[in-house]
Amino acid sequence: xxxxxxxxxxxxxxxxxxxxxxxxxxxxxxxxxxxxxxxxxxxxxxxxxxxxxxxxxxxxxxxxxxxxxxxxxxxxxxxxxxxxxxxxxxxxxxxxxxxxxxxxxxxxxxxxxxxxxxxxxxxxxxxxxxxxxxxxxxxxxxxxxxxxxxxxxxxxxxxxxxxxxxxxxxxxxxxxxxxxxxxxxxxxxxxxxxxxxxxxxxxxxxxxxxxxxxxxxxxxxxxxxxxxxxxxxxxxxxxxxxxxxxxxxxxxxxxxxxxxxxxxxxxxxxxxxxxxxxxxxxxxxxxxxxxxxxxxxxxxxxxxxxxxxxxxxxxxxxxxxxxxxxxxxxxxxxxxxx
Ligand SMILES: [Zn+2]
Numbered sequence: 001x002x003x004x005x006x007x008x009x010x011x012x013x014x015x016x017x018x019x020x021x022x023x024x025x026x027x028x029x030x031x032x033x034x035x036x037x038x039x040x041x042x043x044x045x046x047x048x049x050x051x052x053x054x055x056x057x058x059x060x061x062x063x064x065x066x067x068x069x070x071x072x073x074x075x076x077x078x079x080x081x082x083x084x085x086x087x088x089x090x091x092x093x094x095x096x097x098x099x100x101x102x103x104x105x106x107x108x109x110x111x112x113x114x115x116x117x118x119x120x121x122x123x124x125x126x127x128x129x130x131x132x133x134x135x136x137x138x139x140x141x142x143x144x145x146x147x148x149x150x151x152x153x154x155x156x157x158x159x160x161x162x163x164x165x166x167x168x169x170x171x172x173x174x175x176x177x178x179x180x181x182x183x184x185x186x187x188x189x190x191x192x193x194x195x196x197x198x199x200x201x202x203x204x205x206x207x208x209x210x211x212x213x214x215x216x217x218x219x220x221x222x223x224x225x226x227x228x229x230x231x232x233x234x235x236x237x238x239x240x241x242x243x244x245x246x247x248x249x250x251x252x253x254x255x256x257x258x259x260x261x262x263x264x265x266x267x268x269x270x271x272x273x274x275x276x277x278x279x280x281x282x283x284x285x286x287x288x289x290x291x292x293x294x295x296x297x298x299x300x301x302x303x304x305x306x307x308x309x310x311x312x313x314x315x316x317x318x319x320x321x322x323x324x325x326x327x328x329x330x331x332x333x334x335x336x337x338x
Pocket of ligand 1: 008010175224292
């Protein structure tokens with residue numbers, strides 16, 4: 001019998017501190033629990049998103065996992081709580097609070113959950129300390145945004161963070177957020193439908209051209225949403241490298257296509273043709289089940305697109321859980337510990 005590990009799920013604590021009061025400035029999320037089942041995420045006085053108890057309640061999550069035969073969820077913070085824009089010490093404070101919460105759930109149910117830490121990316125020294133602390137807490141990796149206050153992920157200031165993650169064997173999950181062009185396309189949910197896939201491609205291209213994968217060959221990086229628009233545009237990216245090396249091969253001489261198969265992506269494409277193409281492109285060892293649980297733009301029946309692929313069960317098992325074990329650096333027996 002196969003297993004399922006969902007590497008892309010978000011969680012937050014049921015109660016958040018009044019960070020705006022604590023730190024003395026605005027922009028932080030607070031929760032308005034207007035019904036037992038549900039809460040409004042508020043950004044200052046502005047409504048951001050309605051969430052349900054499965055956003056914070058581990059028992060509710062396990063019930064839903066049981067229903068969909070998901071053995072383990074990898075927990076990560078909701079990007080609106082990254083707080084890269086805040087003062088570094090304050091973002092460090094909130095990251096520690098959120099990571100302690102994730103670690104406590106992993107400690108309570110180690111066979112059902114593993115966790116990724118959020119980091120104060122605006123300060124490499126604080127972020128490195130938090131990587132070391134998160135590892136001690138039992139987390140298996142880190143989650144970072146596709147950009148950090150509009151800085152791309154190839155910036156030198158992030159190299160210490162990659163070096164620490166690589167040295168500690170902490171995997172990296174890159175999640176789109178702070179979407180480019182969002183102000184110019186507020187209609188039709190376009191920041192989520194157009195901006196997010198572009199953000200992920202921005203992150204992949206920045207890390208390739210900036211030589212991040214070259215410099216940190218053991219860093220296990222995964223990108224959300226099937227790699228966003230990158231897989232469909234790799235031909236263009238490679239051709240751009242070939243015809244304008246003066247613009248593209250400044251920091252790294254290695255052709256972009258050589259990195260296909262080096263990094264991971266999740267399976268969240270909502271389209272079996274797209275997923276099959278990605279498997280053909282980067283290999284059956286580099287795609288992992290990811291659903292964006294518990295949000296509506298995610299795969300609502302976890303693993304549906306993977307299980308519907310016309311391929312062998314052995315390959316499906318890689319996608320459904322075996323590749324995730326490798327990425328997380330955990331043993332299959334972890335799924336059986338009661
Ligand atoms: Zn997500």
